[in-house]
Structure formats: C-alpha cells, structure tokens
Amino acid sequence: MAKIAYILLCHKDPEAIIQQAEQLTAVGDYMSIHFDASAAPADYEAIREALDHNDNVTFVRNRIKCGWGEWSLVQATLLAVEAAAEEFPRATHFYMLSGDCMAIKTAEFAHKFLDENDRDYIESFDFFESDWIKTGMKEERLIYRHFFNERTHKKLFYAAMDLQKRLGLKREIPSDIQVQIGSQWWCLRRRTIEWILEFTRKRKDVMRFFRTTWIPDETFFQTLVRHLVKESEIDSRTLTFLMFTDYGMPVTFHNDHYDLLLSQDFLFARKISPGAKRLKSRLGRLYASRDVDFQISNEGRSLFKFLADQGRSGRRFGMRFWETESSLGRERELMIVVCKKWHVAKRLVENVSKITDIPTIEYLFDEESTNLPDLGGIQSSLGKRTRHRRALMRMLFEYHESDRLVVCMDPANLDLMHDFFSDRSLTRLLQIECEFTDDYLSGHARRVGLAGERTSQATLDRLMPTIRNDITYEADRIRDAGFNRHFRIRQSDSAEINATKLTDFFRVSQDTAMQLAQTRHLFDD
Structure with a gap:
C-alpha cells in the first residue's frame, strides 16, 4: 500500500x-x-x-x-x-x-x-x-x-x-x-x-x-x-x-x-x-x-473564470470594427433574432424558412457546426466568421440571392449587434424573452462546463442566482443599447400579442405572423 x-x-x-x-x-x-x-x-x-x-x-x-x-x-x-x-x-x-x-x-x-x-x-x-x-x-x-x-x-x-x-x-x-x-x-x-x-x-x-x-x-x-x-x-x-x-x-x-x-x-x-x-x-x-x-465534477477553473468575469464592470474590450469601410448594402435588410435558449430561436427561424421566402441561418457566430455554404474558407471557423463578419454577411446575401436575411445570435454578442446596427444597411433585432426554470439553468451550467454531472446540488444552488443574474444582465444590456427597430416577444405573452410584434419585425401578414407565433412547441425545453 x-x-x-x-x-x-x-x-x-x-x-x-x-x-x-x-x-x-x-x-x-x-x-x-x-x-x-x-x-x-x-x-x-x-x-x-x-x-x-x-x-x-x-x-x-x-x-x-x-x-x-x-x-x-x-x-x-x-x-x-x-x-x-x-x-x-x-x-x-x-x-x-x-x-x-x-x-x-x-x-x-x-x-x-x-x-x-x-x-x-x-x-x-x-x-x-x-x-x-x-x-x-x-x-x-x-x-x-x-x-x-x-x-x-x-x-x-x-x-x-x-x-x-x-x-x-x-x-x-x-x-x-x-x-x-x-x-x-x-x-x-x-x-x-x-x-x-x-x-x-x-x-x-x-x-x-x-x-x-x-x-x-x-x-x-x-x-x-x-x-x-x-x-x-x-x-x-x-x-x-x-x-x-x-x-x-x-x-x-x-x-x-x-x-x-x-x-x-x-x-x-x-x-x-x-x-x-x-x-x-x-x-x-x-x-x-x-x-x-x-x-x-472538476469544474473549479471554469467556475472561477465565469464568476471572476461577473465581477468586472467593463467586461468586454472595445468593439472591433473589421472592415469598417465595407457595408452590407443600403438596400439589404438584416434581421437578427436574439435568444439565450438557442432551441427556441432555431424553432422559430425554421418555421420562418418554411412559410416565407426569407433565408435563415442559425447561430453562425456561436456554433462551429452551423450549416453554411462554401464561401472560400471565410466560413470555416468561428474566429474567421467573427473577424470578417461584414464580408461574410455580404457573401451570404449574395449566395441566397436575397436582400433579406435572418440570423440567430446569442445575447452575449452585443459587439456584433452594435457593428451591424452601425452599417448603412437596414438592421432589425428581435429579442425573444424566455422563462428560465432552475432545472433549465442547472442543465445550462453543465452544458457550458460550469458544472459536471457529479456537481452537488448545494453547489448548483449557490451558483444559480449568479447564472440567472448573468442572463438578465445580458438582456438588459441589449435593451440599454437603444437600438432602433428593436422588437421583443415574450414567452409569457399570448400568441396574439407576439404575432403583432412578429408582423412588424418580419414585415409579413398578420396570418403569417400568427403561424410563426404558434410555432409548435416554440418555448418548450
């Protein structure tokens, strides 16, 4: 021994x-x-x-x-x-x-x-x-x-x-x-x-x-x-x-x-x-x-990094404007769907692609595996997509031969939103506000590495308020940014109320907007 x-x-x-x-x-x-x-x-x-x-x-x-x-x-x-x-x-x-x-x-x-x-x-x-x-x-x-x-x-x-x-x-x-x-x-x-x-x-x-x-x-x-x-x-x-x-x-x-x-x-x-x-x-x-x-569970280092970041007031560096001389084009319309629950946004934009002729792309700045066409390598990694964001978006407009395009983003990508809103193109933003149960937040902590499968419930209970506050903080930052053409739908609102917002955001008929608001299992976890 x-x-x-x-x-x-x-x-x-x-x-x-x-x-x-x-x-x-x-x-x-x-x-x-x-x-x-x-x-x-x-x-x-x-x-x-x-x-x-x-x-x-x-x-x-x-x-x-x-x-x-x-x-x-x-x-x-x-x-x-x-x-x-x-x-x-x-x-x-x-x-x-x-x-x-x-x-x-x-x-x-x-x-x-x-x-x-x-x-x-x-x-x-x-x-x-x-x-x-x-x-x-x-x-x-x-x-x-x-x-x-x-x-x-x-x-x-x-x-x-x-x-x-x-x-x-x-x-x-x-x-x-x-x-x-x-x-x-x-x-x-x-x-x-x-x-x-x-x-x-x-x-x-x-x-x-x-x-x-x-x-x-x-x-x-x-x-x-x-x-x-x-x-x-x-x-x-x-x-x-x-x-x-x-x-x-x-x-x-x-x-x-x-x-x-x-x-x-x-x-x-x-x-x-x-x-x-x-x-x-x-x-x-x-x-x-x-x-x-x-x-x-071995989540100590990822927890420290996460919690230390929350303690900083200026938590991001100043925005990086790659290709500030370029534009998506005055005649083009970029519609950004922002939601922390990625599956909710994905269900909505999947339905958009089915019942409208608007091209849709899921979390291209957040998921390496997002399905994108071959654009000469610029689409090959998250780093390249983010660095050459405007060039990438122009090529996507051209690939789909459309002047309208819907993309999904995580609420953490405020710098990207600022960049696109500063462009000469017409940019709209739809913020989907979901309800977050403790069970969902526990699963979220495990998915992003803040907790492991064996993390004790006591540790999760202590972590839960911080995660919830972080999600609220990201949502508030978007609202405080004062973007023009900023629309919000809520899980707690009726389909009729949300349909009104979707009509204005997508510029579609009331019937089409109602179909979108009634997307099957839209807010289910």
Whole structure:
C-alpha cells in the first residue's frame, strides 16, 4: 500500500506547519521539513519542540537560506528529499508541498489512487516549444548565468545579464538533456527519487548548469524526470489544485470553498488563506476520515473564470470594427433574432424558412457546426466568421440571392449587434424573452462546463442566482443599447400579442405572423 513522504518547504507560520505535519502523519504518512534558515530562529525552535517526538517527521539538518527564483529552492528540496529517503525506507511516494497546501481528499483516497496509478505526476512541457511561460524572459533563463536575485537585486540582475549579452557569453545547454518546464508541485515514486539523487551525484555538469539558471524549481525536477523515466510512466499534471488570476497571482481559497475543493480531481489544494480557520479545520479532519464518497465534477477553473468575469464592470474590450469601410448594402435588410435558449430561436427561424421566402441561418457566430455554404474558407471557423463578419454577411446575401436575411445570435454578442446596427444597411433585432426554470439553468451550467454531472446540488444552488443574474444582465444590456427597430416577444405573452410584434419585425401578414407565433412547441425545453 502507498505511503507518502511529504516534502515541505516553509519559512513562516509555525502553528500551521505543526498542525499540517500532525494531520498528515496521523494516518501513517511521513514528512520531511526544510524550514528556511533566514526565518526567525524562535519559529524553528517552536516547530522542533512540537514535532521532535513524532517518529514520522524528520528535519533537514543543514538548512539553507532560500530566495524566490534561485537555485536555493531546488537545493533545499533536494536536502529534504535526501532526508526523507534515508529516514523513511517504507515511503513509496514523495509529494512536494508548501505551507499553504492542504489535503482535499482523505488519506484512504490518496493511497488508493497512487496504488492504482503506477506513475509519476509532474507537469513537464518542452521549455522552448510550449507556451507555459506567458510573459517575461524565456530562453534567457537558461542561456545566461544568473548570480543575483531579480527581486532583491534587480539592477545587478539585469546588469549582469546585459554584460553577458554584450560579451557574447551565451552558454550551451547540456547536449543530452531536453529542458522541460512545469509546476513545482509534484508527486514522484521512490524509484524515480532514487534515480534523481543518483543523477545529481554523477552529473556535475548538469548540476553546474542548473545552479545558475533562473527559477530552476520550474525546470530542474521536470527535466530530470523526463530524462530518467519512460514517457508512458509520466502523467504531465500536478495533483495539487491551484489557479491563477489574470494578473498571474495565485487564487486564495477561503472558508466557503470547502465543497468546491472536494469536488476537484486533485489530492491537495494551494493556496489556503491563513485566515480561513474553519476551512483549515474541516480539511484537517478530512485527511484522517474513512469511507468518504467524493463526487468529482472538476469544474473549479471554469467556475472561477465565469464568476471572476461577473465581477468586472467593463467586461468586454472595445468593439472591433473589421472592415469598417465595407457595408452590407443600403438596400439589404438584416434581421437578427436574439435568444439565450438557442432551441427556441432555431424553432422559430425554421418555421420562418418554411412559410416565407426569407433565408435563415442559425447561430453562425456561436456554433462551429452551423450549416453554411462554401464561401472560400471565410466560413470555416468561428474566429474567421467573427473577424470578417461584414464580408461574410455580404457573401451570404449574395449566395441566397436575397436582400433579406435572418440570423440567430446569442445575447452575449452585443459587439456584433452594435457593428451591424452601425452599417448603412437596414438592421432589425428581435429579442425573444424566455422563462428560465432552475432545472433549465442547472442543465445550462453543465452544458457550458460550469458544472459536471457529479456537481452537488448545494453547489448548483449557490451558483444559480449568479447564472440567472448573468442572463438578465445580458438582456438588459441589449435593451440599454437603444437600438432602433428593436422588437421583443415574450414567452409569457399570448400568441396574439407576439404575432403583432412578429408582423412588424418580419414585415409579413398578420396570418403569417400568427403561424410563426404558434410555432409548435416554440418555448418548450
């Protein structure tokens, strides 16, 4: 059965470290601690005093001072790994943690998971080919030697790098290794750890190279694991759930994130807020629990993106006017049918195509699979359709040999509506206002990835008001835009009232409009 040796690098909050160590070792797992040598001596003494009696905890004897982005972080990790490998011969897996991490599954679940999946878990992507690094330096991290810390000695850091550039001191990467990059939160098997430690003793050239790279904790273990272990035995992901904001900062979890964290397909989570006492208490008790049934839906990242977007007031960039010099044509009439329930709009426009001679097209800016004629490739992807929206629409008018055209759009496409209404052509907009039951909104959340099949009802209940408000917000934005020739039909109105609106929108007879208003199962879900 799997037994985990946790590798903990820490520098503060001795109370939390003691609690974390006691919770993770209470069920028979182990911990090796490196406490930063630059931290308060009294804090280290408090940790030693509290944990020295625990046979499942060991400490790095020769602690070092660590700095963000420096080799010292890798060196401290290696010291902790060596101590764990020596002290805990029964450890089958070594799991990298920080003081901000906490288990979001039981030990029983974690051990069973590792027993059933004989592989190493570490993010490792090709350093040069992948887009893992979003901003800042890339190859400069490797090809120049870094002797100063960019955060604490910024001027010296960049002066040293500029000097190397001017003198042409670019260095070669060891020829037999392919540098990888990824998260530093890994879980490796004992055999892999032993191979890494042996490699560090034999390959002094590689060690010299990494000692002067920048942020080596994102490349050292990632590179060595790929070098030493068969690809089929590596799962290129971390078992620690973490998210980042748009500004590159880690998302912090608080007391009300307990259910969300437990539903993610990970063993640990980072970062837990120091002030989230109730969350820490609940997660601490969780690790030693037994027979817990986890409903894994794994919607955390999509939920965060969705909910973070709702918190912004200027949620879209300014409109992009592709081909502003072009026009659909003064004589042409574009009729836009807007509805959040796509099936409702599709039923209506299908009936329009049956009983009138007006060409209709469904959600061409929202669905890749929309049935479109071959227009020379401009129709081949959503990106192209949106970028060349006016050219696409002109070609559709010409293809159908008509001066009238009906298209469907999602209410979120306000920028497209603004663009078409600014054209010299005659643009009309029909907004279909539907009723949204909780059951429908639950299904909508699953369809768009905000929830999974196993998402708990409690999570859905908390999410429901936000989704409902978002739909209302989109509808209100369209009304506030003040478009001319803006018509609305409502599910709650009678067919007679809606027929009057449809007569004006489509410019058809009252009888034809009534047939449209009475479209079979129009508002059914």
